[in-house]
Amino acid sequence: MTQANAGTQPSNPLLVVGSVALDTVETSQGKRDEILGGAASFSCYAASFFAPTRLVGVVGTDFPVAHEDLLRAHGIDLGGLERVPGRTFRWAGRYAADFNTRTTLDTQLNVFEAFKPKLPAAWSETPFVFLANIDPVLQLEVLTQVKRPRFSACDTMNFWISGKRAELLRVLERVDMILLNDEEARQLSGHSSLPAAAKAISALGPKAVVIKRGDAGALLFQGDDVFAAPAFPLDNVVDPTGAGDSFAGGFMGHLARTGDTSPASVRSALVAGTVLASFCVEDFSLDRFRTLDAAAIRARIAAFASLVGFEAPRI
Amino acid sequence: MTQANAGTQPSNPLLVVGSVALDTVETSQGKRDEILGGAASFSCYAASFFAPTRLVGVVGTDFPVAHEDLLRAHGIDLGGLERVPGRTFRWAGRYAADFNTRTTLDTQLNVFEAFKPKLPAAWSETPFVFLANIDPVLQLEVLTQVKRPRFSACDTMNFWISGKRAELLRVLERVDMILLNDEEARQLSGHSSLPAAAKAISALGPKAVVIKRGDAGALLFQGDDVFAAPAFPLDNVVDPTGAGDSFAGGFMGHLARTGDTSPASVRSALVAGTVLASFCVEDFSLDRFRTLDAAAIRARIAAFASLVGFEAPRI
Numbered sequence: 255m256t257q258a259n260a261g262t263q264p265s266n267p268l269l270v271v272g273s274v275a276l277d278t279v280e281t282s283q284g285k286r287d288e289i290l291g292g293a294a295s296f297s298c299y300a301a302s303f304f305a306p307t308r309l310v311g312v313v314g315t316d317f318p319v320a321h322e323d324l325l326r327a328h329g330i331d332l333g334g335l336e337r338v339p340g341r342t343f344r345w346a347g348r349y350a351a352d353f354n355t356r357t358t359l360d361t362q363l364n365v366f367e368a369f370k371p372k373l374p375a376a377w378s379e380t381p382f383v384f385l386a387n388i389d390p391v392l393q394l395e396v397l398t399q400v401k402r403p404r405f406s407a408c409d410t411m412n413f414w415i416s417g418k419r420a421e422l423l424r425v426l427e428r429v430d431m432i433l434l435n436d437e438e439a440r441q442l443s444g445h446s447s448l449p450a451a452a453k454a455i456s457a458l459g460p461k462a463v464v465i466k467r468g469d470a471g472a473l474l475f476q477g478d479d480v481f482a483a484p485a486f487p488l489d490n491v492v493d494p495t496g497a498g499d500s501f502a503g504g505f506m507g508h509l510a511r512t513g514d515t516s517p518a519s520v521r522s523a524l525v526a527g528t529v530l531a532s533f534c535v536e537d538f539s540l541d542r543f544r545t546l547d548a549a550a551i552r553a554r555i556a557a558f559a560s561l562v563g564f565e566a567p568r569i
Numbered sequence: 570m571t572q573a574n575a576g577t578q579p580s581n582p583l584l585v586v587g588s589v590a591l592d593t594v595e596t597s598q599g600k601r602d603e604i605l606g607g608a609a610s611f612s613c614y615a616a617s618f619f620a621p622t623r624l625v626g627v628v629g630t631d632f633p634v635a636h637e638d639l640l641r642a643h644g645i646d647l648g649g650l651e652r653v654p655g656r657t658f659r660w661a662g663r664y665a666a667d668f669n670t671r672t673t674l675d676t677q678l679n680v681f682e683a684f685k686p687k688l689p690a691a692w693s694e695t696p697f698v699f700l701a702n703i704d705p706v707l708q709l710e711v712l713t714q715v716k717r718p719r720f721s722a723c724d725t726m727n728f729w730i731s732g733k734r735a736e737l738l739r740v741l742e743r744v745d746m747i748l749l750n751d752e753e754a755r756q757l758s759g760h761s762s763l764p765a766a767a768k769a770i771s772a773l774g775p776k777a778v779v780i781k782r783g784d785a786g787a788l789l790f791q792g793d794d795v796f797a798a799p800a801f802p803l804d805n806v807v808d809p810t811g812a813g814d815s816f817a818g819g820f821m822g823h824l825a826r827t828g829d830t831s832p833a834s835v836r837s838a839l840v841a842g843t844v845l846a847s848f849c850v851e852d853f854s855l856d857r858f859r860t861l862d863a864a865a866i867r868a869r870i871a872a873f874a875s876l877v878g879f880e881a882p883r884i
Contacts, residue, residue: 282761303884304884351761352755352761353761440667446597446666446667446668447803447804447806448784448802449802449803449804450804467785469763469785470782470784470785470786471785471786471797471799473799473802480802480876481876481877481879482786482799482800482802482876482877483799483877483879484786484788484797484798484799485797487763487764487788487795487797488762488764489762489764489765491762508882508884511883511884512883518879518880519880521878521879521880522879522880522881522882522883523882524879525879525881525882526882526884529882548884551884552884555881555882555884556881559881561795561796561797562796562797562798562877563836564796564798564833564836564837564839564840565833565834565836565837566837566840566870566871566874567823567837567838567840567841567844567870568826568827568837569618569619569823569826569841569863569866569867569870
């Protein structure tokens, strides 16, 4: 955990539950077969630049040991990653030339279908928890196994909003923050205006609501406090898969690193998430992360600050 | 021109050429018939909060004098607004519930069809010039009538990009900045990546390229310098008509006000444009502007600074 503990500030462990997958991805920049993917893989790797990270998930007997080694080598604790008989979760998709439209070609749940998250006993007091986009029933099972985390967040998707709404609402009652995209926010709230949607979602439980808008950036609502961050503009997008998960991972990893859950700190964490997402999309799978270090992250944080900085107009 | 000259900084006149129209608009918030619209109306009004503004355009004999009075009362010089026999330009459109999709129901060029912009002789040395979205042939005629402006900018649209490309390219060789939306930027450049599109467009002439993205904000490219500004999130959008024109007007008005065309000043001006656009959409036509004053603009500039402010994450 050299990367995770390199900082000078206190750093608290972060627990992430979600999918670990083998993805087949086609973009205008190329095609890759059965590469490492899954929300937990991206989130954990992004988070582990900032904080000790614990992964809860499941893979099949066909999951390459090299992928486990990659995650472990970056300090991710795989004590909650089960390996069970059967095939690993698989996803296949294709992106349009502008990367804004994605077509899912295949989804095979495989070992994920019967997944019941089981946390190692020693993880039950993990202070920071991220429930990536999985069945809200499983998200609840994780929340039941951790004792009052200091800060918990969840992701979700249209499939659960329409199919398991009651269970999702029980999750929302218990988490401090939700991250979802603009269409999901509209679907969950019934409001087309994003500020109105965020207000309605916050009334369901989470005091912070993050609306992810892809290359249009993100909005963070904390009561009446609103923060807007553009995406980092890139010339060389290769594969957007995992961008939202890397955003959430960098976000939660930075929160865990500082241990500060004040509104100002949540804003800073969102910028960390934006920066990690910008690296993620520069290559397939987790490939860009493999050569990433704190200095490069620091340089892009500075570039982001320059991207959005201005002298206030006068009148 | 009390508003325009209220500041303490130097203020240079801004000339705007574009449409003055009667709009029929339907949004989820209501329907209005034959209200004051047109790119020049919105741009001039927004600009005139910052700088002395000169309007070049044409209306028919049916154009209500009350509309002229409204513009003149805000300090806009109508010395270039012709009134000719015939009917005023009319546009009718309807917006989807989320305001992101607009259907044009009717366009009647009317007196605009035979429009030839003629600048009053005294305006030929106007230092700041904004060519709103009109036929590039007319934009060129205006550029021919002003002697080396200190800073000129143009808007355009898909119709001219495909139909009058050669003429548009001649405009681009002569302006300092172009403002256009993301789809137009892709169409004009042939690049789907916005940074790549901006670079290609800048190579055609304008040293600054502004890509307007509606509620996703705006991107400003000045060589290698990139600025990203989110839109100001609003609960109460009433009518998006004129938002892009008000953005351009506030932008160019602020540039004219300061007289400073450095990259940092262009960034500040973009924020002024963002703020003026955010007021524009809060009511139909120019109605929100009618009750707007410098104090309210100043307050929203402060709110915008708070919206995007953050402490840099640490790693």
